[in-house]
Amino acid sequence: MTAPTESGVRTLDLHFQDTPGVIAASVLDTGDGLAVVDVGPGSTLGALEAGLAGLGASLADVRHLLLTHIHLDHAGAAGTILDRVPEARAYVHERGAAHLSRPERLLASAGQIYGEHMDRLWGEMRPVPPDRLTVLAGGETLRLGRLEVLPLYTPGHAVHHLAYHVGDDLFVGDVGGIRLSERQTPRAPTPPPDIDLPAWRASVVRLRELDAQTLHLAHFGPHPTSAAHWDGLLASLETDAGRVRDGLGRGQDAAELTDTFTRALLDELRAEDPTLPARYEFACPPWMSVQGLVRYWQRAAARGSA
Structure with a gap:
């Protein structure tokens, strides 16, 4: 767990495969329960629960799952959380919603890549009932408790990728790159099937124009917003x-x-x-x-x- 940003965002380390500093979840207090940006895979749900306990909270306090995209390392635990917390909802781009409700194709595709290691790496992915999803196009304004959340359509890494702008904080999923330490130049994760270089460049142009002080990366954690971050990402x-x-x-x-x-x-x-x-x-x-x-x-x- 990192120290909170000035706006109170906490970063929870999900200790993927018992390795620190690889997959992060971000937690915000909305005044209407907690919001979690990118809940991680089913295999790290225990670490998410432990991180929430360190904040004096639990899964029962979560009301909003803000998913940047549906890849297993970002959204795999969403269905399990919703099963356990009937009051919670998930938020996802319209081009990813069907795969959360019917994850068979997503899991079959991942299974072809990871084979016998699927369960160890990713754990269980349960379907999300469609009536528990808020489906987004990007450009809406969400009112979550006292917070105004602006989902932004940001393809390039995935055709269904969203970023979320909340005051001084910008949650950029994977389109903001991988940056595991301050010394590292951000690198673009480019797994199949949706990589689109022109779309990624356009998403960066959009994101770097926003008035935000802190970038929150799923891989990994908060970094000050800077031209150097975006320039390094585009160069790499x-x-x-x-x-x-x-x-x-x-x-x-x-x-x-x-x-x-x-x-x-x-x-x-x-x-x-x-x-x-x-x-x-x-x-x-x-x-x-x-x-x-x-x-x-x-x-x-x-x-x-x-």
């Missing part, structure tokens, strides 16, 4: 995307492309902070970023826009 996005594009151009197969990408990425992280490579591989395995960027470039080539 171009670097990583360019490496995959160039490797494809040289005819590298998947194994060679992944090995080259991973070595370069981890070397850069190690130069910034020797503790980063091990934690980063939990936050965003490099092979998944390669898969997402390969898919992006292949689709761009098919459209004639590569």
